Amino acid sequence: MAVVVRMPSVAAGAEEATVANWLVASGDTVTAGTPLAEIETEKALVEYAAEEPGIVGRLVVPAGETTEIGSPIAVLVAGGETDADIDAALGVTASARAAAPAEPSVPDPPVTVTPQAPDANGHRSGPPRIFASPIARKAARERGIDLASVTGTGPNGRIVRRDLERVASGAVPAPEAPLAPEAPPVPAPGSAPAVSVAAAPAAARPLPAGDTLIPHTPMRRAIARRLTESKTCVPHFYMTAECAVDELLSLRERVNAGSPAKISVNDFVIMAAAAAFGDVPEANVTWSEEGLIAHSGVDISIAVATEGGLVTPVLRDAGSKKLTEIARSSAGLAARARDRKLRQDEIEGGVFSVSNLGMYGTREFSAIINPPQSGILAVGAAREQPVAADGELRVATVMRCTLSVDHRAIDGALAARWLAAFTQRIEHPLSAIA
Numbered sequence: 001m002a003v004v005v006r007m008p009s010v011a012a013g014a015e016e017a018t019v020a021n022w023l024v025a026s027g028d029t030v031t032a033g034t035p036l037a038e039i040e041t042e043k044a045l046v047e048y049a050a051e052e053p054g055i056v057g058r059l060v061v062p063a064g065e066t067t068e069i070g071s072p073i074a075v076l077v078a079g080g081e082t083d084a085d086i087d088a089a090l091g092v093t094a095s096a097r098a099a100a101p102a103e104p105s106v107p108d109p110p111v112t113v114t115p116q117a118p119d120a121n122g123h124r125s126g127p128p129r130i131f132a133s134p135i136a137r138k139a140a141r142e143r144g145i146d147l148a149s150v151t152g153t154g155p156n157g158r159i160v161r162r163d164l165e166r167v168a169s170g171a172v173p174a175p176e177a178p179l180a181p182e183a184p185p186v187p188a189p190g191s192a193p194a195v196s197v198a199a200a201p202a203a204a205r206p207l208p209a210g211d212t213l214i215p216h217t218p219m220r221r222a223i224a225r226r227l228t229e230s231k232t233c234v235p236h237f238y239m240t241a242e243c244a245v246d247e248l249l250s251l252r253e254r255v256n257a258g259s260p261a262k263i264s265v266n267d268f269v270i271m272a273a274a275a276a277f278g279d280v281p282e283a284n285v286t287w288s289e290e291g292l293i294a295h296s297g298v299d300i301s302i303a304v305a306t307e308g309g310l311v312t313p314v315l316r317d318a319g320s321k322k323l324t325e326i327a328r329s330s331a332g333l334a335a336r337a338r339d340r341k342l343r344q345d346e347i348e349g350g351v352f353s354v355s356n357l358g359m360y361g362t363r364e365f366s367a368i369i370n371p372p373q374s375g376i377l378a379v380g381a382a383r384e385q386p387v388a389a390d391g392e393l394r395v396a397t398v399m400r401c402t403l404s405v406d407h408r409a410i411d412g413a414l415a416a417r418w419l420a421a422f423t424q425r426i427e428h429p430l431s432a433i434a
Helices: 083-090 094-099 134-143 161-169 218-233 246-258 265-279 323-338 412-427 429-433
Strands: 003-006 016-022 035-040 045-049 054-059 066-068 072-077 236-244 300-302 352-356 375-389 392-406
Touching: 003 083, 035 072, 054 083, 072 083, 134 161, 236 412, 246 265, 246 392, 246 412, 246 429, 265 300, 265 323, 265 352, 265 375, 265 412, 265 429, 300 323, 392 412, 412 429
Parallel strands: 300 352, 352 375
Antiparallel strands: 003 072, 016 035, 016 066, 035 045, 054 072, 236 392, 375 392
16 A cells, blocks of 8 residues: 655654655665655754655655645555555545656646636635645735735645745735726816826845845754844843963863863863853753743753854753763764754754854854753853953963853843853863863
8 A cells, every 4th residue: 555755843843844865766665764865954954764664656745845744755655556556645636647747856737726706697606725835824824915816836736835935025926816997087177197007016126236146045044033033032131251261271282182082172161061050050941931941951052053054963961971072972963063964852952052153263252042042152262361360460361251141041140150150160170070
């Protein structure tokens, strides 16, 4: 019996995903656990495997196409089953199949849905059912677009989100239902004839010569949406500490001289941040509408710059890890993030983030909190500067760290205590290692 393979829900809260690459072709025999495709989410590339054995009868969604969670993407068949069995599993009629292209690399022909006209007696039988995805219906409501005037380009003419985006941008104007002609106005005596000016549909704004439009990737859209929500809904406040890191740099040099796993400054920062939560456990909380969630472990997200945008894989239970374990784990997470090979469990969760731009020479910056976390530490470059201590002036290597805090969950005094604990740990790194 033909089995429909549907787009998996590989990301919490996701409504759609993209088939980045097919790892099988029509006619291939697969077993349970055989990788079928690479599914692109907003944060990573996830390998999706077959849940049962069979033969790949049809790839419904071409590589590079986005579709809703739960929509058919492929069909597995048993020996002897034909296209008719596949069509039956997909619910495709014979006439629709005859009109469809032979290969799935081309989307189904678009179907335009328009209101029904009155019959000879002047009665309407009611508008036909409009097939549209939940995302498209929501977008239409928000933008005031009549779905009856939109051409659907999804499977079997279904209206999907991209159709609404084309209409809203003016790239593909929505066809309008025909209207009964109106009688022209009668000009007043002695006046000039009225000139009728038809309203032109809004057109996409042309780009200046030499400019290029770079379409948004799902990851870039996700970053824009989440950070906009964060700055809009989360009350941020900030505080900065200047940390003397001469002892840290000296210890790092000695450790790296005899350690196979090279330790970075950021590894010390993660270790010190985890230790600070051990010193001030009241700060290890996140906000929810029902109440504050106190976390038993310290899961720290590490900001990693990739070609597609910023990814924040999670280092689990950082407070219980040794410095060398933190170094190996963080390096592995960063490498998989850049290769877009992170597992789903490696990009979800986290109670706190660390973002280090010091390697680029950035002296100081403020970062945006990654919801639902309560804080993020922005780490700048370590530079020599004059420091006064015990009535004497000396040169020290100072690193500025700026803490962004969700004021709903953590008050100023508590955040100041955490930052003081972090500063103590980073300036005396042996205390965090012990």
